[in-house]
Amino acid sequence: MSLILTEALTKTFNGTNAVDQIDLSIKEGVCTALLGPNGAGKTTTLNMLTGLMKKSSGNIIFDKRYSGDRRKYIGYLPQYPKFYSWMTGEEYVIYSGQLGGISKQEAIKKTDDLLAMVGLSDDKRKKIAGYSGGMKQRLGIAQALIHDPKLLILDEPVSALDPIGRREVLELMKTLKKKTSILFSTHVLHDAEEVCEDIFIIKKGKVVVEGNLGELQKKYQKPTIYIETEEPLESWSQSLKDIEWLRHIEADNTKLTITVENIDVAREYILNNTGLRNLNIKSFQVAKTTLEDLFMEVTK
Ligand SMILES: Nc1ncnc2c1ncn2[C@@H]1O[C@H](COP(=O)(O)OP(=O)(O)OP(=O)(O)O)[C@@H](O)[C@H]1O
Ligand SMILES: [Mg+2]
Structure with a gap:
């Protein structure tokens, strides 16, 4: 009430x-x-x-x-x-x-x-x-x-x-x-x-x-993957855009942040992707976005 x-x-x-x-x-x-x-x-x-x-x-x-x-x-x-x-x-x-x-x-x-x-x-x-x-x-x-x-x-x-x-x-x-x-x-x-x-x-x-x-x-706690490569990855990242488990993507030169629905499916796909491997992966990290991320995003 x-x-x-x-x-x-x-x-x-x-x-x-x-x-x-x-x-x-x-x-x-x-x-x-x-x-x-x-x-x-x-x-x-x-x-x-x-x-x-x-x-x-x-x-x-x-x-x-x-x-x-x-x-x-x-x-x-x-x-x-x-x-x-x-x-x-x-x-x-x-x-x-x-x-x-x-x-x-x-x-x-x-x-x-x-x-x-x-x-x-x-x-x-x-x-x-x-x-x-x-x-x-x-x-x-x-x-x-x-x-x-x-x-x-x-x-x-x-x-x-x-x-x-x-x-x-x-x-x-x-x-x-x-x-x-x-x-x-x-x-x-x-x-x-x-x-x-x-x-x-x-x-x-x-x-x-x-x-x-x-x-x-x-609702806002979603798995996030951070990738860094030696070669620029922006054009490769375009290939991810239509994948159904992808929620959000941000690419900047050699760095990529993606928010995904299912971490296991996404990890499997990305680590086995030859296109990405050819860019020489420097780092691959998994974390979680939180309500704090959303709050920063909506109030900035
Ligand atoms: N008496 C007033 N006359 C004119 N403008 C006002 C008046 N009181 C508030 N405002 C304006 O209304 C807006 C909202 O102000 P308010 O004080 O409600 O914000 P707030 O969320 O409480 O901010 P804070 O976190 O700084 O306390 C601001 O742009 C403020 O300048
Ligand atoms: Mg106030």
């Missing part, structure tokens, strides 16, 4: 579509990543989903059970959160809860548990000014959870962090997704692969690849 569906969601700035007819389906109970390079339209999309920014056209449809003020159902951590560095972590979460419309008593009651969950119990009475980047992001996540949202939206929660902070926040997300649906943006496929079930890869405001991560990984 989809928690949020968008239909041809579009945002136009000065005549240019920063988000261009995007159809998303954010499912309940899973973690979804919005993946794309700088300027792809991730923040703009998230801002429209949270209601912080008006859409130019299209629709955003919430599950019927969550009608009314959508802020009640969404917890949000922006890409560049602003913290009052003179407050303590504890004061900040209580203050955020009150801003979000819950009473001070309730906010105080919840804050302890939330700060324990994000691993900040020992530092809750310290001023935010002394927090590391990872601690601030974890505080931001605690703040976003104070009103028990159905969906937690995190805009690039790990991009600005060092490897330790990154690890802390990714581990926290793995724990949180057991209870709350998560939608987060990133420009790093590896982050998505660590915590997500579903991904949408966007580029220039459009969805270019989408689906279940495991299925996509399987």
Whole structure:
């Protein structure tokens, strides 16, 4: 079941579509990543989903059970959160809860548990000014959870962090997704692969690849053969073009990269090919393309 569906969601700035007819389906109970390079339209999309920014056209449809003020159902951590560095972590979460419309008593009651969950119990009475980047992001996540949202939206929660902070926040997300649906943006496929079930890869405001991560990984994992010869192989490589097990071919002077359907059949054919042997094979290597290759290809 989809928690949020968008239909041809579009945002136009000065005549240019920063988000261009995007159809998303954010499912309940899973973690979804919005993946794309700088300027792809991730923040703009998230801002429209949270209601912080008006859409130019299209629709955003919430599950019927969550009608009314959508802020009640969404917890949000922006890409560049602003913290009052003179407050303590504890004061900040209580203050955020009150801003979000819950009473001070309730906010105080919840804050302890939330700060324990994000691993900040020992530092809750310290001023935010002394927090590391990872601690601030974890505080931001605690703040976003104070009103028990159905969906937690995190805009690039790990991009600005060092490897330790990154690890802390990714581990926290793995724990949180057991209870709350998560939608987060990133420009790093590896982050998505660590915590997500579903991904949408966007580029220039459009969805270019989408689906279940495991299925996509399987689909794009194809055997690849790299060949290098002493003599130029470009004209010989033309003879491969119509072979049915060939998926993709790239020849450059003495180097050839081919992606194939069945590695055994391809290896047998190539190593026994007299035309190729006559060019003096210098190297022959077998590897696998991955979703990362596809991601680099579609986003470059
Ligand atoms: N308020 C605005 N006014 C005009 N143009 C904007 C505005 N906000 C975003 N844009 C443009 O819309 C496009 C998408 O920006 P957006 O911030 O959504 O990308 P992003 O995927 O979040 O990038 P990043 O990875 O850098 O955070 C960019 O070309 C950006 O310059
Ligand atoms: Mg952004």
